Amino acid sequence: MPHRFASVPFGNRNAEHFAHQPFGQVPWLTDGDISIFESGAILLHLGELSDALMPTDPRGRSDTTEWLFAALNSVEMASLPWSLLIFSGNKGDTPVWKLFDGFLHQHRLKHLEPVLAGREWLAGTFSVADILMADVLRLVDRFDGLADYPACRDYVARATARPSFNKAHADQMAHFAKADAA
Amino acid sequence: MPHRFASVPFGNRNAEHFAHQPFGQVPWLTDGDISIFESGAILLHLGELSDALMPTDPRGRSDTTEWLFAALNSVEMASLPWSLLIFSGNKGDTPVWKLFDGFLHQHRLKHLEPVLAGREWLAGTFSVADILMADVLRLVDRFDGLADYPACRDYVARATARPSFNKAHADQMAHFAKADAA
Numbered sequence: 416m417p418h419r420f421a422s423v424p425f426g427n428r429n430a431e432h433f434a435h436q437p438f439g440q441v442p443w444l445t446d447g448d449i450s451i452f453e454s455g456a457i458l459l460h461l462g463e464l465s466d467a468l469m470p471t472d473p474r475g476r477s478d479t480t481e482w483l484f485a486a487l488n489s490v491e492m493a494s495l496p497w498s499l500l501i502f503s504g505n506k507g508d509t510p511v512w513k514l515f516d517g518f519l520h521q522h523r524l525k526h527l528e529p530v531l532a533g534r535e536w537l538a539g540t541f542s543v544a545d546i547l548m549a550d551v552l553r554l555v556d557r558f559d560g561l562a563d564y565p566a567c568r569d570y571v572a573r574a575t576a577r578p579s580f581n582k583a584h585a586d587q588m589a590h591f592a593k594a595d596a597a
Numbered sequence: 598m599p600h601r602f603a604s605v606p607f608g609n610r611n612a613e614h615f616a617h618q619p620f621g622q623v624p625w626l627t628d629g630d631i632s633i634f635e636s637g638a639i640l641l642h643l644g645e646l647s648d649a650l651m652p653t654d655p656r657g658r659s660d661t662t663e664w665l666f667a668a669l670n671s672v673e674m675a676s677l678p679w680s681l682l683i684f685s686g687n688k689g690d691t692p693v694w695k696l697f698d699g700f701l702h703q704h705r706l707k708h709l710e711p712v713l714a715g716r717e718w719l720a721g722t723f724s725v726a727d728i729l730m731a732d733v734l735r736l737v738d739r740f741d742g743l744a745d746y747p748a749c750r751d752y753v754a755r756a757t758a759r760p761s762f763n764k765a766h767a768d769q770m771a772h773f774a775k776a777d778a779a
Contacts, residue, residue, distance in 0.1 A: 433708070437667075437708050437709070437712050438667075438671055438704065438705060438708045438709075439708060440671075448656070449655065449656055449659050451659055451662075451663050452663055452667070453663045453666035453667050453670060453671070454666075454670075455637075455666040455670060456659070456662045456663040456665070456666045456667075459662060460659065460662070473631065474630070474631055477631050477633055477638070477642065480633075480638045480641060480642070481633050481634055481635045481638040483638070484635035484636075484637040484638045484666075484669070485619075485620075485634070485635050485638075487666070487669065487670045488635060488636075488637060488669045488670060488673070489620055489622075489635070491670070491674070492673070492674060492677060495674060495678075496677075496678040496681075496697070499678075499696065499697075499700075500693065503692070503693075503696055505692065505693050505696070510685070510687065511682070511685075511687050511693050514681065514685055514687070515678070515681075518681075522620065523620060526615070526619050526620045526621060527619070527620075530619050
């Protein structure tokens with residue numbers, strides 16, 4: 416799909432930024448007169464535009480949608496506070512760390528592991544749900560959180576080995592480099 | 598829409614439970630041969646079945662979808678760890694509490710307040726996005742987290758005053774009472 420990347424300044428976010436993204440974050444997508452924020456909503460919109468990103472049968476669409484929400488609201492819901500504790504230097508032998516570490520491992524990754532051991536992609540064929548789930552797990556993996564989950568690690572490896580992941584990643588890095596140089 | 602509630606035992610969750618909900622949680626929805634987990638995915642499915650729950654024009658659908666994700670992945674992403682800290686007795690004068698309290702207030706509710714001050718419902722007319730956002734904010738309100746956000750409180754009051762909220766809430770309480778008595 417033809418598209419164009421653009422950056423916005425973070426330091427002085429203006430009213431137009433908040434009109435597109437009410438929490439002052441990125442990303443958002445504009446498509447004609449429609450402006451969409453939230454990665455999940457953006458990916459669902461893109462999935463509806465291309466059958467390379469979402470199956471077209473009702474069952475496949477429904478599976479893609481549930482796993483898109485699961486990546487965000489089941490897995491990232493547990494991995495984000497876990498990552499925030501690590502980022503902020505609050506990983507350690509404390510009740511709070513054990514609470515969030517257990518939330519991620521016992522309530523999420525332990526259950527995700529057999530799912531990913533049994534299928535190549537979440538909704539049968541590759542879809543926007545895999546773009547999101549692989550990205551959520553990638554951050555967990557960077558903090559060695561996937562050590563006990565070989566199927567999760569293999570899934571991240573499969574997803575990040577795709578030529579379109581590498582092209583998108585390289586394009587984004589080039590965009591950042593150009594913005595930094597400007 | 599005609600529907601039926603059913604309960605499942607939590608203590609001994611079986612393989613069928615995990616087949617419907619891989620993390621062993623509730624809820625899930627079955628509609629014909631489709632089984633959907635994740636509240637967001639379920640609500641999106643219901644929204645597509647009824648224009649009382651989601652506008653039918655592309656802009657309204659897209660607004661509903663982005664706010665459905667925002668309720669979960671922007672607001673609940675911050676309110677859930679905040680609530681977990683309160684539930685577990687870890688609210689207090691600590692760096693971790695300040696981290697998550699700031700995440701909820703400074704990065705989320707402060708920005709949601711002007712949005713809700715300016716509109717009755719998130720996507721123009723009432724939609725599944727409001728069902729979810731009101732429910733997420735309801736829990737924050739129960740812990741007095743909305744004290745500084747009158748527009749958020751008014752929004753929760755509007756949503757929970759709807760006859761269909763009261764009917765659904767009463768039906769669910771009656772269902773629980775019957776299950777407890779059985």
